[in-house]
Amino acid sequence: MPGLAERLVGRLTGGGKPVVVHALTDVSLEVAQGEVLGIVGESGCGKSTLGRVVAGIYAPSDGRVTLHGKPIAREHSGNIDKLTTQVQMIHQDPFASLNPRMKVGETLAEGPRYHKIIPSRDVQARMRALLEKVGLEGAYADRFPHQFSGGQRQRVAIARALAMEPEVLVLDEAVASLDVSIQAQVLNLFMDLRRDLGLTALFISHDLSVVRHVCDRVAIMYLGRLVELAPADQLYADPKHPYTSALFASVPTVGTGKRVFEAIKGEIPSPINPPPGCAFHPRCPLAGPRCRMEVPRLTWAGVGRQVACHLNDGGVDSKGAPA
Ligand code: SF4
Numbered sequence: 541m542p543g544l545a546e547r548l549v550g551r552l553t554g555g556g557k558p559v560v561v562h563a564l565t566d567v568s569l570e571v572a573q574g575e576v577l578g579i580v581g582e583s584g585c586g587k588s589t590l591g592r593v594v595a596g597i598y599a600p601s602d603g604r605v606t607l608h609g610k611p612i613a614r615e616h617s618g619n620i621d622k623l624t625t626q627v628q629m630i631h632q633d634p635f636a637s638l639n640p641r642m643k644v645g646e647t648l649a650e651g652p653r654y655h656k657i658i659p660s661r662d663v664q665a666r667m668r669a670l671l672e673k674v675g676l677e678g679a680y681a682d683r684f685p686h687q688f689s690g691g692q693r694q695r696v697a698i699a700r701a702l703a704m705e706p707e708v709l710v711l712d713e714a715v716a717s718l719d720v721s722i723q724a725q726v727l728n729l730f731m732d733l734r735r736d737l738g739l740t741a742l743f744i745s746h747d748l749s750v751v752r753h754v755c756d757r758v759a760i761m762y763l764g765r766l767v768e769l770a771p772a773d774q775l776y777a778d779p780k781h782p783y784t785s786a787l788f789a790s791v792p793t794v795g796t797g798k799r800v801f802e803a804i805k806g807e808i809p810s811p812i813n814p815p816p817g818c819a820f821h822p823r824c825p826l827a828g829p830r831c832r833m834e835v836p837r838l839t840w841a842g843v844g845r846q847v848a849c850h851l852n853d854g855g856v857d858s859k860g861a862p863a
Pocket residue numbers: 781782783818819820821824825826827828831836848849850851862
């Protein structure tokens with residue numbers, strides 16, 4: 541997805557002039573076939589917007605999304621291209637995304653029928669097989685969403701995405717609303733499917749411990765920008781960006797009966813009026829004068845690693861703060 545950028549146009553309350561909100565700025569990512577890329581950040585950092593752009597739900601005002609070098613078609617253009625079906629999104633709340641009045645078998649069959657992905661005569665059998673593939677029973681095709689538990693509904697949502705035979709899945713906080721024990725089951729299912737089907741995925745989450753389990757690489761976002769990109773093992777062993785370090789410090793850890801929790805100071809600023817320079821500077825313990833004036837560019841910080849922080853490009857003073 542080289543050169544991906546997105547703007548959302550919002551309106552000031554009170555009938556004021558429209559304001560342009562840069563939900564995403566200069567976000568450029570490539571995802572390899574079969575790779576699971578984690579997208580992490582606090583709420584409001586633009587990660588869901590990025591997911592929706594990739595899934596073709598939002599069109600970027602600038603930039604593009606490509607799959608095998610071809611732009612992904614968008615549904616609002618009125619002609620739904622096969623490419624659109626190749627990226628499927630799984631949302632946080634499976635209940636909201638399933639039609640309560642439709643039997644899940646019908647819900648699963650809707651997309652493949654419409655897009656003629658599967659011959660009509662095979663649809664019923666394939667949907668039952670899919671339900672089994674996600675750890676449910678084929679006979680559950682005749683049930684309604686309210687007859688399932690939260691974890692089962694998320695399995696149905698995964699089956700519905702897989703029914704379209706996608707190449708890319710976008711999971712947006714896909715396990716966030718589930719109990720921890722159920723989260724583990726759904727994550728294990730995702731890992732099995734990923735291995736069996738060779739899926740490529742964007743795994744959007746605010747939960748660093750969940751991301752660690754499932755992702756090969758991780759992109760950290762802050763206020764619509766990419767601030768760090770690294771292979772997961774390296775990121776967890778040695779975070780380079782002060783924001784990434786702060787995120788790790790704010791994860792509650794249970795050690796010898798002692799719970800450690802250190803919140804990141806301050807709140808995420810408004811994307812309507814982002815701080816000048818490095819958008820993280822009001823909250824960064826290492827911020828120096830340069831940080832308040834100049835936006836740090838994403839620069840290399842090792843093999844396969846990129847960081848957007850002035851500390852990473854040599855301009856460091858004697859105290860370690862950027863000069
Ligand atoms: Fe902190 Fe400056 Fe780096 Fe931004 S550029 S993360 S303010 S040290």
